[in-house]
Amino acid sequence: MGRNINGEFEFDVIRHKDTAAAWSQELKVIFVLRGNGWLHTEEGDRTYAISREDIFVINSFQMHSVVLEENGLAISLSLSPSFLAAASPETEDRNVNCKSFLHEEEKQQLFDIIRKDLALAFRAWYKKESELSIHLRSRVMALADDLYRYFSENVENTGRESGRERLRAAVEYIHRNYREGITLADLASQTYLSTSYISRSFQKYMGVSFTGYLTQVRLFHAALLLQGEGTVTEIAYESGFSSASALIDAFKQYRGITPGQYRRNLGKRPVTDNAEEMKTAEGFSMAFVSLMKYADKAEEAAEPVVTGVCEISVSTGIVKRQLRHTWKTMINAGYARDLLNASMQNQILDIQKSVGFRYIRCKGVVDDDMMLYSRDVNGNSSFNYVYLDQVLDFILSAGAKPMLELGHMPSAMAQKKVQFFKRPSFISPPAELEQWRLLIESLMEHLIGRYGMEELKKWLFVPWISMDMHLFGLFVKEDFGEIYSVTYQEIKKACREFVICGPGTTLLSLEAAKWFCDLCRERDCIPDIFTVRSYAAIDPEEEKSGLKLVENNESFYMAVDGDEDCLMHLRRKVKDFLEAEGEGFCGLPVLMDEWSNNIWQRDLCNDTCYKSAYLFKSIMENHDSYYGLGYFSISDQLDEIAPAAEAFHGGFGLFTQNGIAKSAYRAMQLLSRAGDKLIAKGSGYFITASENEIQIFLHNYCHYDMLYRYRNTTNLTKTRRYKVFQEKAPRSFHIQLEGVRPGRHEVRRYGIGRKGGSAYDAWIDMGAPEPMTKEEEKTLMRLSSPVYRREEAEAEGLLKIKASLMPHEVCLITISI
Structure with a gap:
């Protein structure tokens, strides 16, 4: 899950059916997050019942097993002997006797100290509270200090650890092959130790014979399998026992009961209130709350807030490059179909007036709700362009050109009636490809007849949906190839100058992307613009974090990428890919046709001022590196999942569904004021100039913490949404502008943060009313404007500007010149 840079300590998650190693050289601190289970240790050959919020320690080289019930979950912190010895050599001669479950509630005060220490160490890790490892190490060291202060006891030094270390290869072989008939001779051949040495060493250093150790390992696995429905005979053979009788005898010898009694006892365990997965209404896991409440309650002295200072010296007379925005x-x-909604149209007109986009992209052009294609009772096809014409007329009236994605598939034409989303969109190849070709032919004839050839040359066409949808098993890539190539040919047959975009890939599958390029060369259907998309999403297995992604049925099975610069890195990846493809693809313009901070449509952070900082960072750092950055999307009115009753429900949009501008929209308004000359650019700042003004853009972006990236949260509610980010200090910017004419200059400051510019935070200050009255909605629209201040500054060839930003804040400073 997470190991520090020198392998000194490691956090890990223990789940049902995870088999903890029977021994290891690390000292382990284990906290049960939810559910029930059992701890079996070598001391006195004891088995203990464990439950939620129990905390206990497994000493170095102590044989043990931890078994959790089906919904059980625990977190462990392993401390290496070298880490402990470097901190205090005396720990080598001491064990820790910490088992909270042996004590009554009134005697838990000392254990609460350990719980608090573990919670603070875990928080320091997953929130990256400091860029320096010394902070995390100090938290872990504090935990170790309290463990040995309150729970340590002297042990006789018998050389057991070094002896056990020599047995490591033998023990690991047993754990890999316990199902087989292992003998001492097998171990000797695998470890190059004599059989007599192995036999003596097991008894001397492990406190049990070789046969006894092997039997206990098999018992550990049998106990896990007994939680299932297999018969005792099946479990015996699966666990390495020669017969059911052998398993029963071993259970009686080491557990004092039969396997049947053990299984019946499992069924008698009381179901606690925490047996089921705890989730928020938005589908985020609350699994870590039981631990992190101890961090929240920790009575620590307030630490001083350290502000990072960024000093910038800029010559206003030197232009780095011209900006195309x-x-x-x-x-x-x-x-x-959403573009026929009056509220949506008003939002688009708003953003076109304040920002002004060249193209407005819409999907689902041939979906059933557009009523473009149908068949009568006799199977005859008919086409109706009324709704489509209204959509296109509106886009043109808003001062933009359409970018049309010709998807998904009319139900009357679909081979399979597969609805991936809640809305009537069928993601399927056509039953007859010729019918699809005739649809595209008719569509192009209609568009040319209504809008003219010259007008359509200014539009963008996407032949079908994203190629990546085949990764979810909705169709095979060969189906995509047929539909894409046929559509491409029909559009180009109408006019070779019509602009085609594709394939809308995330490049998660380079193999599929290469296949697409080969297809395009083979069938002469290379797109004019290569399109990619990013929702900062990764396969949970790719990162090997050890955290389990909390699933829900309204999101793809993807975690949020820990890479804060994933847009920048994707552009480099695409550039390298197209250059490697060579003929036809090298040098193609690259359009990001969809992008956002994650794939979740109910991420409550989307409504907060975090999103304004995300947009500032993403656009500033990737300015002009793509042909275009198509943010998704303008409005929360998106019917891919069931609509939410609440205004601030965490949708993708720049506006709430009732038209309230979010902080993300305010950020776009500010960014649209950038001049056409780039003066300076760096971490957290972007300075531009126009004829009579300098614009300074600043942000203090904070990324999601590790837990939240996997949909786990310790404290996220509708009214508390800022505790799921990495820890970050306020940041100050000291900017010196050289070459400014002497005299007084007007300085204007526009800020977005929790104190202004964020409709969500204003809603919280209003008492979080739900549902809102019309008066409250109007008030929020007014309060969502950025904080504004005007001042004057004196320059004598040098103008000094200072600004301080809290986490998630952004700022635009304009200076008249």
Whole structure:
């Protein structure tokens, strides 16, 4: 899950059916997050019942097993002997006797200290409270100090640890092959130790014979299997026992009961209130709350807030480069039918007036709700373009050009009636490809007849949906190839100058992307613009964090990427890919046709001022590196999942479904004021200039913490949404502008943060009313404007500007010149 840089300590998660090693050289601190289970140790050959919030320690080289019930979950922190010895050599001669479950509630005060220490250490790790490892090490060291202060006891030094270390290869072989008929001779051949040495060493250093150790390992696995429905005979053979009788005898010898009694006891365990997965209404796990409440209650002296200072010296007379502001090339409006909604139209008109995008992209052009294609009772096809014409007329009236994704598939034409989303969108190849071709032919004839050839040359066409949808088993890539190539040919047959975009890939599968390029060369259907998309999502297995992604049925099975610069890194990846593909693809413009901070449509952080900082960072750092950055999307009115009753429900949009501007929209408004000359750019700042003004853009972005990236949270509610980020200090910027004309200059400051510019935070200050009255909605619209201040500054060839930003805050400073 998480190991520190020198392998000194490691956090890990223990789940049902995870088999903890029977021994290890590390000291382990284990806290039960939820559910019940059992701890079996070599001391007195004891088995203990464990439950939620129990905390206990497994000493170095202590044989043990931890078994959890089906919904059980625990967290462990392993401390290496070298880490403990470096801190205090005396620990080598001491064990820790810490088992909270042996004591009554009134005697838990000392154990609460250990719980608090573990919670603070875990928080320091997953929130990255400091860039320096010394902070995390100090938290872990405090835990070790309290363990040995309150729970240590002297042990006789018998050389057991070094002896056990020599047996490591033998023990590991047993754990890998316990199902087989292992003998001393097998171990000797595997470890190059004599059989007599192995036999003596097991008894001397492990406190049990070789046969006894092997039997206990098999028992550990048998106990796990007894939680299932297998018969005793099946479990005996699966665990390495020669017969059911052998398993029964071993259970009686080491557990004092039969396997049948053990299984019956499992069924008698009381079901606690925590037996079921605890989730928020939005589907986020609350599994770590039981531990992290001890961090919240910790009575620590307030630590001083350290502010990072960024000193910037800029010559205003030197222009780095001219800016094209390609992030304003395109924005997503969602599904075509939504553009007939008056509220959506007002939102689009708002953003076009304040920002002004060249293209408005809409999906679902041939979905059933557009009523574009149907068949009568005799099977005859008919086409109706009324709704589509209204959508296109509106986009043009808003001062933009359409970018049309010709998807998904009319139900009357679909091979399979597969609805991936809640809305009537069928993701399927056509039953007859010729019918699809005729649909595209008819569509192009209609568009040319209504809008003219020259107008359509300014539009963008996407032949079908994203190629990546085949990764979810909705169709095979060969189906995509057929539909894409046929559609491409029909569009180009109408006019070779019509602009085609594709394939809308995340490049998660390079193999599929290469296949697409080969197909395009083979069938002469290379797109004019290569399109990619990013929702900062990764396969949970890719990161090997050890955390389990909390699933729900309204999100793809993806975690949020820990890479804060994933947009930048994706652009480099795409560039390298296209260059490697060579002919036809090298040098193609790259359009990000969809992007956002994650794939979750109910991420409550989407409503907060975090999103404004995310947009500032993403657009500033990737300015003009793409042909366009198509943010997804304008509005929360997106019917891919069931609509939410609440205004601030965590949707993708820049506006709530009732038209309230979020902080993300306010951020776009500020960014649209950038000049056409780049003066300076760096971590957290972007300075531009126009003819009579300098614009300074600043942000203090904070990324999601490790737990939240996997949909786990310790404290996220509708009114508390800022505790799921990495710890970050306030940041100050000291900026010196050289070459400014002497005299007084007007300085204007616009800020977005929790104190202004964020409709969500204003809603919290209003008492979080739900549902809102019309008066409250109007008040929020007014309060969502950025904080504004005007001042004057004196320059004598040098102008000094200072600004301090709290986490998640952004700022625009304009200076008249």
